[in-house]
Every structure is written in structure tokens, then in C-alpha cells.
Amino acid sequence: MNRRFKLGLVINPYSGIGGALALKGSDGAEIRDLALSSGAEKLSGKKMAIALQTLLPLKDELEIFTASGEMGADVLSDMGFQFEIVYQHKEQQTESSDTNEAAKRLIDKNVDLILFAGGDGTARNICEVVDSKCPVVGVPAGCKIHSGVYAITPKAAGKVVAQVVKGELVSLMVGEVKDIDESEFRAGRVLAKHYGEMLVPEELAYIQAVKMGGKESDELVLSDIAAHVIELMDDQPETLFVMGSGSTVESIMDEMGLQNTLLGVDLIKNKEVIANDLTAAALLEYCKNQTVKVVLTLIGGQGHILGRGNQQLSPEFIKTVGKQNLLVVATKTKLQNLEGKPLVSDSGSHELDELLAGPIPVITGFHDLVLYPVGSV
Template sequence: MSLFKLGLIINPIAGIGGSVALKGSDGEGIADKAKLLGAQAKANDRAKLALEILLPYQENIEIYTANALMGEDIARTLGFKVKVVYQAPSLDTTSQDTEDTVTALLAEDIDLLLFAGGDGTARNVCHMVGDTFPVLGVPAGCKIHSGVYAVTPKAAGRVVEMMVTNQLVTLTEADVMDIDESLFRQGIVKAKRFGEMKVPCELRYIQAVKSGGKESDELVLQDIAADVINQMDEQLFIIGSGSTTAYLMAELALENTLLGVDLVQQQRLLANDVTEPQLWQYLQDNSATNVKLVITLIGGQGHIFGRGNQQLSPRVIKAIGKENIIIIATKTKLSALQSRPLIADTGDSDVDNLLAGFMTVTTGYHDQVLYPVASPQ
């Protein structure tokens, strides 16, 4: 089992005003007023309930977090390996501390950002990540209107457990909502949508592609192809080898090299069966941000690199960047791996390690799962 890099943020004052009828913790002076009224912060207790679910997997988890009550204290108390990536300048933490911690965590290439708080905390996280990175909320505030939170702290722990144990976890987009607490204190509930974030949830099969409880391969492949085609615009798309990518090319009505690499731009064929030097030259002519690589699983062991696609060399992969790699596969194909990770065997240990961790796999139209990628042992 590969090491899981869990980002953790706790808003220490989340929900502190609830027990003393202050309807939350947002607003200047509210937290201090709540403390004067005898309120006690519960966010760390709520985060602890989630983290305790993960105790059997401690050796396979490293927690990246901020100092003191923002995550370090509870993680160390429970015995996890901890790396502090942000030092809050004061124990009286602010929303800026939350946002600065998010920035520091994303720089560490974490696999998931777990945060404990309420809707205000979700807004802070959303402000920094948008819908670009998987997050999961541990409910710890008075207001939990956002869909990015698990139903309970333990439920959040169970979802992370699924990821740590390499189970298929679907990514879904959920709304970030919040209400105006000043109006709420006057008895007026006024909710507003502030954005959406990607959230892991338990495996779900899309109803439109089910057949007797199982995936219909033809329909699923159509959905996967439609999702990728929907993304094709000015960017250069490098299409890797394999039957799943071949189906994509068939949907585009383009000639395909089953065991080779093809180039597509604006849904038109640029080149068939390119060599590594040719591919490298195309990359020199296109900025890295303007290139996408579409690959699937090659071979029965779950290889995404190093089996049948050597044209995708370490320097090519590094130039493209992990964030520009689109992995496509049916859930049936992933399930056949029986929780074994995908393998990146590029021949360059630095690139293999760069790819290691959880990556998004497109499994249908607007349907994705998070799946672990490991370097060869």
C-alpha cells in the first residue's frame, strides 16, 4: 500500500458560537464573545472522530497540516506521521490562515484536502482551490449548508479510508453554500451559492449506463469519449495506445494507431504513429499548458506508462505535467485490478515518483474516480 498524503486543516473556532446561541462563529468579535459566554471549541474533537477511523492505516498515511490547533496537535496526539507546512502567527487563527494553509498544502502534492469547519471554512477553501482539487469537509460548524461535507465526522473518515485502501471513489461536484450570519441572528435565513468543489464520495454507477447493475461497456465508452471530446478545443491532444483510446478516436472518425501515439487538435488528426523525437518536437512548438495527454491502462497489471507506450518518455511526460494527463478507463476495468494501484514505470524514478499518488480517472461523461498510482517496486 503506497503512502497516502492527507492534507488537514482545522478551523479551531468553527461552530463555537452555536452552544451559546450566537448562531455561528463568523463576524468580528463573535468568537471572543462566545468564549466569554463559556463556549468551548469543538472542531478538533470533530476532526478527531474522522481521524480515528484511519488509525489502522497509520503506517500508510502522512498528514500535512498547520501548527497547533489547526491540525498538528490532534494528528500528533493520535500518533500519525505529521509534516507542518504552515505556521499560524497567532493562536487566534483567521480565515487568512486557512487560505494560506491551503496554498502551502497544495504545494506538497497532497492526495486529498480534509478540512474541519463550517460553511465559512468551506468558502475559504473554495476561494483557493475552486473545483480543481479534491476536498472533503468534516462537519464542525453551526451552518452546514454546503454539499462538500460528509454527513458526520466518522462518515468523512470512512470516505478517506476507501481512498487509503485503494477502493474506487467517485469524484462529484458539490455546491459551496453559506448564509448571512448577521441576518441569521435576526431570524432571516438567506443562503447564497459561492462556488463548487470536487468531493470524493462512495462508488456510484451512473443510471444511464447501467444494465442489470453492471456497466454496459459500449455505453460507458461512448460516455468516456464524449467527455474527452467535449474538452477538445485549441489544445494539442496526444492520444496514447490502447483499445479505450482507440474507441475515442473512432468516435472522432479519425484514423487510429492502436499500439502507437497519435496527435489531434480541434478534433482533427495532425499525425499518426509519432515517434518520441517527433513528439518532443511537437511539445517544443506548443506551450506545456496547451497540451493534454490521453492514456488508458496498458496490460493486465494496470500500467499507465512503460508498457506499449515508450514513445511517452520521461522527458515527454515531465514536459506535459501530471495535471495535463487524462486517464480514461471503465470502472469495470479498474475493478478488475482488485484494488491494486496503477503503475507508472517510465524508467526514470523521479518521474515515477512525480506521478505517484492519487490521479483522476475519467470513467464516464462528467464521471470521474480517484485512483492510486504507484511507482514500480
């Protein structure tokens, strides 16, 4: 049986409620009370329904997790989706803390993507919990949309999520989360503040930086991939980077002038080799109680990321590291040559292979990522 796509869904029921009444926001219970008493209509649920309309033909492929009532369950039930409630809000009027708690429960469920409806305040709440743990798509429903994590329209949000669910290639971008001070905004001053970033799938920008073709092009693209990984190392000097086998990983080591084991596993920290050609046992010992990232590429020509030439990366080790700390690197040409077949984890542990199933970011260039599915065994 094929694994279903795990979709998390959250709605801020009060997002945008002050817009039509020129209240310039919906933050704070007093503003929401004023809007409701003035006859304002809650629209965020309706906007989420527009996004979900595109997903109706795919509902049998979805395993949906959401919050109770207006935070998700109501609109899903009305549209005929099956779902599981993972958070029950206690008060009729929901608060930012409810959004936070719902997001935490969705992350606990290891969802593949979170679809949420709201404005910049909602994006802030989601970002506080999610960060880069999984991709998100925002359905624009607020008075203020300064953040780069929202689709252009609710329908566009549904379209992008549908592409991800169907396993189509989409670009994975870093979207900035920004919000303004509503009290200042009401006084005519726009003061926007940066609150973080989240990963956002977008329609594929399938353009490689170098278009020359042939070996020279491949080498330049590999150099771009290496530059992305090296930047991560510069930003995290205390993190251990486990370098898996394969020529793409080798190119990263070559870029740093480090000794590489083509068919083995090496360990580096702060761009210096700690150990070469490690065994599974040695790798576990070195990485015990450490922050670890694992750099993988596709091995064996069939899309394998585990189980072909890198058995030193044991199931015990990968479970400890976690899916969010796997850095898969590959050229877009290499992904294209898979002809739509998913990546494969053949780790020797069915539990781990199921845990890794679902979309995963693949580094395809400098600040250039693609969301690509790992298949279910």
C-alpha cells in the same frame, strides 16, 4: 518500500463556535470574541478527532502534513500520529487567510487528499486554493453546511478517507461549495451563493449506466466516457489534448470522427486533429508553452498507464504537463479486472513514477469518476 499516503489536514478552530449561542455563524473576529467571552466551546478539533479515530489503525501508512497548534498539530499529537507542520500561524486567533496559506502549503507538498474541518466559510477558503488539484473531504463542524464537500458526519468522513488510503474503489464526485451571507442570515434571510466546486470521494456508487452486458454494453459505456472527455474539450477550446494509445482512447476519437493512431499518440485542439502519430520530440515542440491535457488508458493488461505502447509520452513531457492534467479513461469492468492491483507507471524515470504514485481520478463514464491508486515502483 511502499509509498505512504500523503494526507493534508486543516482545522478551522473557530468553526461553529457561534452555533450553540444562536449567533448563526462564526465569521468575523467580533463574533468569535463574543462567542468566546460567552463561554462557547471550540468543537471543530474534537470533530476532527472523531474522523481521525477511524484512521488510527492506518497511521503507519500515512504521511501527514498540517498546520501548527489548533489548526491540526494539537489533535494529531494528542492522538499519537506522526506529522509534519508545513504552516505556522502567527496569531492566536486564526483567520481565513491562515486557512488559505495552509492549503497552499499542502498543495505544494503534492498531498493525495485534504481532510479539513469547518463550515461553508472554511470550504470557500479551501476551494480558493485547491479547486480540482486534489480531492478533499470535509468534516462538518460549522454552523452552516450548505456545501456538497462535507461528509454526513465526522465518522463518515474518516471512513471514506480510510477507504481511499487502503486503495479501495471510491467514486469521485464534484461537490459544490456554497456559502450564505451571515448578516442577512441573522436578519432571517437565507441568501446562498455558489463559490466553486471541488472533487470529493464518496462511498462507491459502482453502478454502470448500461447493464445489458456484452459488447453492446461496452460500446455504450465507451460512448459515455467519450461524452465526458468531449465535454471537457468543448469547455476548453484552446487546450491541446494529447490522445494516447489504446482502444478506449480510440473510441473517443471515433466518436468525434477523427483519424486515430491506435498504437501512437495524436494531438487535437478544439476537436480537430493538429497532428497524428507524433514522436516524443515533436510532441514537446507542439506543446511548448501551451495548456495541455493528456488522455491515457490502461495498456498491456497489467494496469500500465505509462511505459507500454506510449513511450512517446516522455518523462520530460509528463513532468511538464503535471499529474493534475492527466485524464485516465477506463471502464469499471477494466478496473475490476485488475483485481485490486494498482495502476503502473513505468515511464523510465523513477522520479516521475514516484511523483505519479497515489490516487488518481479515472473517468469511467459521463460525469462518472473513480479514484484509483497508482502504485509506487
